[in-house]
Amino acid sequence: MPELPTNETVPQRITVLGAGSWGTSFAKVLADAGRDVTMWARRAELAEEIAERGSNERYLPGVRLPDSLHATSDATRALDGADAVVLAVPSQTLRANLSGWLELLPDSGPLVSLAKGVELGTLKRMSEVIVEVTGVDERRVVVVAGPNLAREIAREQPSAAVLACTDHERAVSIQRASFNEYFRPYTHTDVIGCELGGSCKNVIAMACGVAAGLGYGTNTMATLITRGLAEIARLGAKLGADPLTFSGLAGVGDLVATCSSPLSRNRTFGERLGKGESLDQAQQATGGQVAEGVKSCSSIRELANEQGVDMPLTDAMHRLCHDGRSPRQVGAELLGRAKKPEWD
Numbered sequence: 001m002p003e004l005p006t007n008e009t010v011p012q013r014i015t016v017l018g019a020g021s022w023g024t025s026f027a028k029v030l031a032d033a034g035r036d037v038t039m040w041a042r043r044a045e046l047a048e049e050i051a052e053r054g055s056n057e058r059y060l061p062g063v064r065l066p067d068s069l070h071a072t073s074d075a076t077r078a079l080d081g082a083d084a085v086v087l088a089v090p091s092q093t094l095r096a097n098l099s100g101w102l103e104l105l106p107d108s109g110p111l112v113s114l115a116k117g118v119e120l121g122t123l124k125r126m127s128e129v130i131v132e133v134t135g136v137d138e139r140r141v142v143v144v145a146g147p148n149l150a151r152e153i154a155r156e157q158p159s160a161a162v163l164a165c166t167d168h169e170r171a172v173s174i175q176r177a178s179f180n181e182y183f184r185p186y187t188h189t190d191v192i193g194c195e196l197g198g199s200c201k202n203v204i205a206m207a208c209g210v211a212a213g214l215g216y217g218t219n220t221m222a223t224l225i226t227r228g229l230a231e232i233a234r235l236g237a238k239l240g241a242d243p244l245t246f247s248g249l250a251g252v253g254d255l256v257a258t259c260s261s262p263l264s265r266n267r268t269f270g271e272r273l274g275k276g277e278s279l280d281q282a283q284q285a286t287g288g289q290v291a292e293g294v295k296s297c298s299s300i301r302e303l304a305n306e307q308g309v310d311m312p313l314t315d316a317m318h319r320l321c322h323d324g325r326s327p328r329q330v331g332a333e334l335l336g337r338a339k340k341p342e343w344d
Contacts, residue, residue: 011084021150023088040078091117116198139167145250147257164194193245202293204228206270213274
């Protein structure tokens with residue numbers, strides 16, 4: 001395995017809080033990279049399954065987890081002696097969960113965010129929520145972004161990711177902690193751009209799913225992905241992101257993967273809506289897992305309106321999910337928008 005720079009201590013004892021598909025996959029990545037990993041699961045029976053049988057069949061069926069991966073439903077035990085903490089809970093529950101863990105978190109070391117979303121009400125990115133709730137310096141927060149379909153990573157298919165932190169050396173420390181034979185992490189300092197890319201792509205993936213459900217083909221998908229990237233970049237520019245971020249793994253990379261794959265919950269959810277199913281029926285099709293775009297379309301839309309940024313696809317998904325519009329209605333409204341140059 002290639003060597004990475006050794007300019008910061010690598011966290012050895014890492015706690016992953018959350019045992020969904022992405023949390024479990026990232027825990028496996030860390031364990032396969034040689035770290036001592038303990039997972040926290042809300043349900044005791046799931047923690048027992050991971051610890052004793054080396055599996056998480058609900059979220060990662062058929063995947064064998066490393067014997068070195070530990071699990072518990074006791075947060076105090078999970079966090080005891082942790083050098084780094086990975087936050088792997090849904091974006092809209094992050095604040096409440098963090099508040100409950102506040103007294104247990106270590107006084108130093110990275111806090112790594114896997115959540116991708118913009119918080120309803122506050123319109124804060126996940127790193128901002130972490131800083132606000134915990135009071136830690138923003139330089140302790142590392143954001144994971146990129147084309148990270150959990151099942152493919154858990155099956156050890158070659159994948160890459162971006163680790164973003166305003167303190168580059170801290171991003172490097174998590175890079176070294178997670179680098180293994182199938183998972184190649186890159187570092188970045190543009191936390192804003194990486195978080196926006198990860199949040200907004202869920203909404204665009206829902207739009208692509210709707211189009212698939214309506215029976216539309218490759219031209220439509222390419223149009224949605226490209227125009228989706230354009231509106232994400234507009235919002236990013238307004239909020240101070242580096243435009244180049246959206247050309248990389250956290251932008252177009254994550255967007256293409258999430259919009260194209262049947263493993264994407266958001267795309268699957270959108271496809272069910274496109275076929276005429278209700279929100280509840282579409283949610284059941286994702287196996288009870290959270291399709292982040294359903295709520296994020298509202299918070300991102302509100303953030304865009306606050307910043308004076310035009311995001312028509314995000315607005316369309318909000319109207320479909322929350323205003324009672326049908327898939328064909330929002331499609332017609334998008335096609336009927338005023339004509340303009342591509343880059344306006």
